[in-house]
Amino acid sequence: MAQPVREVPESATNTEPERPQEGRDALESVLEEYGGDYADAAEYTDELENVLETAILVISSADDAEVDYVTDSMVTLVKAGDAISTEGTVALAESFGDNSEGFAEVVDDVVRLQQEGHLTMFLELAGTLAEPLDEDDAERLANTVGENAEELADVLDDLMALKQTGQLDALLELAATFSTLDADETTANALNDVLGAVGEAEEESEPMGLFGALGALRSSEARAGLGYVVEILKGLGRRNT
Structure with a gap:
């Protein structure tokens, strides 16, 4: 049965x-x-x-x-x-899956994070993302993000895009440099202008002799740039005296 x-x-x-x-x-x-x-x-x-x-x-x-x-x-x-x-x-x-619109925008984010006191946290997060994650690392990173979601949500997408395109190491070097600098928004904009000018010069510059250089200095653009450089030199002088 x-x-x-x-x-x-x-x-x-x-x-x-x-x-x-x-x-x-x-x-x-x-x-x-x-x-x-x-x-x-x-x-x-x-x-x-x-x-x-x-x-x-x-x-x-x-x-x-x-x-x-x-x-x-x-x-x-x-x-x-x-x-x-x-x-x-x-x-x-x-x-989430989009590429970063440009390195200059990330510079602005780094400066903002420094001003808000979040750059150290940002460096820790980015440094962890730059390396392969084991289970413990993933849980620690998840906790960090969860506790500071408001501050990090607007830069997490840039971090992931830079990681996927292999540019995260360069960002880490830049962020580490900014963490030691007293840079405000005006300074960040000025650095972006300088970097943009260097890029244009790389594409458009041609060999030039002494007389050609003197002639080029007559243009309004060259005079404006020269005045900018002079002000930078004066500022350096004030800080070193």
């Missing part, structure tokens, strides 16, 4: 099987079941309640071939989280 069944199989009930609700185990469990469908997974795990933390955890485990898929999925994930879809996170979603 068959023994009575004491347990009801899960398939015969309307209840969902228990899933881990916290930590990386929760993220991996849900993504394994839903095949990487972040939008469907979002409602099942507390791990996905913080978009910025999830972005770091997901990207840290992605290889180069998965980057495009991950960034596209992050747009869906951010918009799926109604409880956290603030203006900042929606902006992050829309620009």
Whole structure:
């Protein structure tokens, strides 16, 4: 005689099987079941309640071939989280996979972060992104971002774009330099002007003799530039006396 069944199989009930609700185990469990469908997974795990933390955890485990898929999925994930879809996170979603518009804009961000006292945090975040992340690094970085989301959301997209295009090391060197300087917005704009002028000179300059140089100094543009250089020299003199 068959023994009575004491347990009801899960398939015969309307209840969902228990899933881990916290930590990386929760993220991996849900993504394994839903095949990487972040939008469907979002409602099942507390791990996905913080978009910025999830972005770091997901990207840290992605290889180069998965980057495009991950960034596209992050747009869906951010918009799926109604409880956290603030203006900042929606902006992050829309620009997550785009390239940085220009190095000068990043300079402005670095100066602003210095003025607001966030540059040290920025350097730590960028330095971590510049290296391969293990699980501990990813969790530490996720916590840092989660605790300072308001300050970092507007530069995280630039960081990821620079990382993907291999320009993050140059940004780190620039940011490290700015961290030791007393640079305000006017100074940053002036540096952008100088860098732009150097770029134009690299493309347009031609060999010139002494008399040609003297003749070129008669132009209004050259006189304006010469006056600018003289003021810089005077400023250096004041600081050294």
